[in-house]
Amino acid sequence: MSLITTAAPRTTATPAATARRRPARSAGTPYAFLAPAMILFAAFLAAPIVYAAYLSLRKVKVSGLGLGAKSRTEIWAGLDNYARSLSDPDFLPSVGRIGLYGLIVVPTMLGLALLFALLLDANRTRRSVGKFARISIFLPYAVPAVVGSLLWGFLYLPRVSPITDAFEAVGITAPELLSRDLTLWAVANIAVWGGTGFNMIVIYTALRAVPLSLYESARIDGASEVAIAWRIKIPIVTPSLIMTFVFSLIATLQVFAEPMTLRPLANTISTTWTPLMKVYRDAFTRNDLYAAAATSVIIALATFILSFGFLKLVGRRAFNQED
């Protein structure tokens, strides 16, 4: 029965024609399938965003001595909270820090991920080394940021660190990795360590989709391995690189777990070391939800502008190449 009815459309029907054959289906069905997702989306994504935007425009007015239930009322604040956030002496330094952090982490992490992916791909035949390296480099993705920071934190402590031992073995005074000058690099290292493997797998997966015969013909034409990587492989993985870049950018703007975990080990990390740490301090230490909301909105807007801007800028060029 079903064989007879499906045989005809399989060869002739266009998607539009198949869609027209669907009147038996109730019109509400797709909405029923979407309902749980949409309800949760509204409750845990849309509503918090709207609520944060609303709170960022409000403030508390204290009347009289500030005692009693009625003396504190919430009133319209306009852009006061934003002005306060932007002029907070802790805000700009935290933004500068995270900007520098991003400049260190994103290119290093994606550069290493691309390098390792290309080497793994070139080494497709050497099974044992490739497999060992692939699993080892990917492994940190399985380690939560808190645990990774904790492990590196101990490795940074002069009294435990094999890094110190290595420096002393060759007669150089080891750098203090958690000193004021180096903390940013120490945190950046944790992010590079944790993120390289995942991005490597993304790029490697894209490379694996390319038929080997394409490289063979290039090789017969006399192209070197480096030329093949540069002229064929990198253009092929460009869409993956763009996506990993955007996701890394988003991750950079929300650095929180790593510095929070390192804080007990390093007195060089302040409570407003990153913008998100400042949001946390404002909301829970100072009980200033309005300032926290305003800073959150600023960070969210920055994320959107950066990621959309980048996608528009590079996306267009990447798509033009296909024509």
Place this chain on the structure above:
Amino acid sequence: MSVISARRRSPLATTILLLGAAYCLLPVLWVLIASSKSSGELFSTFTLAPSTHLFDNLADLSGYRDGLYWRWMANTALYAGVGAAASTLISAMAGYALAKFDFPGKSTVFNVILAGVLVPGVLLAIPQYLLLAKVGMTNTYWAVLLPSFISPYGIYLARIFAAASVPTEILEASRIDGAGDWRTFFTVVLPMMRTGLVTVFLFQFVAVWNNFMLPYIMLGDDRLYPITVGLNGLLNQGANQPAMYTAVVTGALVSIVPLIAMFLTLQRYWQVDLAAGGVKA
């Protein structure tokens, strides 16, 4: 294929790959060794010299406040397991609807979800906290579980997988054979999307397992903590009583064992193609 194996193998490439592997394994190697040391030895013996106290340390860790550590591990398994399972099912339903049905508002829904992919989850944690506080749900299991049920990225992936792996003819056949929409979904569509859904599940499982800020904000009772928040608290205590550091280090080792085991067994599912959607759309 013989042409490929005849290609010259570069010792430089192998060396770079092995250096990368060594860099990534260094902290893991360190924690393996450090958790075998007594608290006296941790700061006094050569870093990479193992000792014999691993089982004592495990016993001490288990003894910490009547096995609170194991409760954290169980909580983490609950948050990650239930959260990832629910979010996979919800994503599969939504992704299937977006890939295989035509309905008014479809492109709006999809665009909204795509924008959701770019919203940093961590930024939502504080407003989510404020909203859940209003309904009195903070400091409960639900405060961590419910936000993990929705994953825009999971929906986006599920839509790609449904479009690629569920042929429309099969759906037609199933309907003509008399199966309802839900029966078709559970008996025909879900099995066909299985491989893709494992990927969605793994993604969300790791995301919840690694999550720190959301539970850190939501939970006050340390009996509800997941392992990340628990270990962070232990480390903070260690700043005052360095003997705690042994528990922290041993706890860190134990906490990464399950995820690493899961990674090694489910390796073949980690073929991540973030850009696949971009190519198809």
